[in-house]
Amino acid sequence: MARLTTTLLMATALVATAACSKKHPEVLPPAPGAAPEQTQPTGPQGPVGDAVVPGSSADFKRSVTSDTVHFGLDQSDIDDTARGILDTQVAWLARYPNVRITIEGHCDERGTREYNLALGDRRANAAKNYLASRGVDASRITTISYGKERPIALGSDEEAWAQNRRAVTVVLSQ
């Protein structure tokens, strides 16, 4: 489960990065009703991919812009981009008022271990406070700081560090 989450998060981050660094215009979405035939699974099992339970972690991830917001070096303020992302989380959380979440705060590897635990806690709480300010009941939100213990990007370069300075919203299974 943990591994699956990591993989999903990594995929999200990679997509985000790819999107950011791309200078070409985005690929146009396929015309409605013109879904290519070959992408439809034809095996005896039938399609299972769309069986997403409303209010679940999978539902959250496909409903929000991102489950992750990023921070500047040694910073913990929620910038405009982060606000936009968190607002989509607020909307989803409003639809499922019984769902509880935890926010993980993370840091890049350029801080010392103990300082980063404190900084990660600040980031998680900054995200939590923003959600609460937008009407999400704070009692639904727990936080945990991982400091630099759980990087998502493994390089030792600016791009990896930027990805690792993050707060990740995780929907808790009910």
Place this chain on the structure above:
Amino acid sequence: MKLKGKALSMRSIALLSALLLASAAPAQDVPPTPLRPPAQPPAAQAPGGAPPPLEVSVTGGISAPMPIAIPAMPTTQVMNTPAGSTDALGRQLADIVTNDLKSSGLFTPLPPAQLRTVMYPEVTAPAFSYWGGSGAQALVQGFIRANGDGTLTVGCYLYDVSAQTELMRQGFVVPPSEWRRAGHKCADMVYTRLTGEGPYFDSRVVYVSETGPKAHRTKRLAIMDQDGANHRFLTNGQSIVLTPRFAPNQQSIVYMSFINDKPAIYVYNIGSGTQHLVTSPERLTFAPRFSPDGRWIIFSMSTGANTNIYRVPTSGGTPQRLTNSPGISTGGSYSPDGSKIVFESDRSGTQQLYVMNADGSNQQRISFGGGRYATPVWSPRGDLIAFTKIGGAFRIGIMSPNGSGEKLLTNSWQDEGPSWSPNGRVLMFFRQGRGNAGKADLWSVDLTGVNERRIPTPLDGSDPGWGPLRP
């Protein structure tokens, strides 16, 4: 019950040493030990002058290490013990002493080919003529004997080769399970006598053993002797564990664990393998360390925005806040007399070092160099504070408690988290490699900045906590 027995026999080491040597060393077939050197000085001695005292310079720079001979220690009688046969143990004891002294960087043990086989009667009557020609300035001889009660006696003798005198002797009685400690005690005797520095070889290290991919490291609490022997894992790796530090009595370890995804501070009892929670997981608590008298645990607690330093009685109770500043104050470490605390805080804008009284009063910034300073640790001698200096790379440095005399000891990509040897002369830290394949390893460096060495561990390692000298 096993523990109690252990503790008793170990305590007896020091107490019995004098007594035992009187009876243990010279058996009936051994000539009486000459307590005084032969009257005539060696031929090479300058006329009229007494031989210069044999000593190793430890004051900075790269001084030539002292050549020293450490032949295998003979046994009075070959006997099988739970630790092995006594003749094999005698060879391994010499290896332990050799390895310890060599690791200090202050000695060059003679290679095995230049050592002669020492028979038991020779232990107290060295073949000075041979050793004089070997180039060794000092000679360590010893013996091992299995006692009727199941214990082992190890005798350790230090000689000045050119003066042909005995400098010191000690005897140690150990249970077979702790036979290596006799070797470390012998090395400590030699080191202390020849350098004037305090002993440190008979000590242990707790640290975090690491393995697995960088994105999901498995971290386990582990304990080992200072030389890497007797390695043992204490936790199973299901939860992240960080920053273990010994209690002054060495019976427990305080550390941070993410057990049940609720990071908090725990005290782990080494003897029983049990642990208890010290701080409430309601809020993030971390960076724990014992006070020198063991009565307090100092730690950091985040309130979401700010992190401050607190202390709580080791026996439990209500935490007392010591700092009250906006920003992140963490990494508290007591002075050896318990009167002061050094810590790091970014209240000025960047991480810097501060010293305050143990009750939190009189907080003074002590670091003013360029860059950031983190993870301060007060030397057990009281004279220095070691830290991680952040200026792009992480480096290990030292400064005096008033902030003067800053000196950086290492120069790598990421060296972090120094921990002092019991005598305040060596620092152990962890070195993180760069990038995806980067792993962390334990290293040590002399406080003069020389003799950088990797500490062998079965897996990768970080967060070393060097324990006090064992009793």
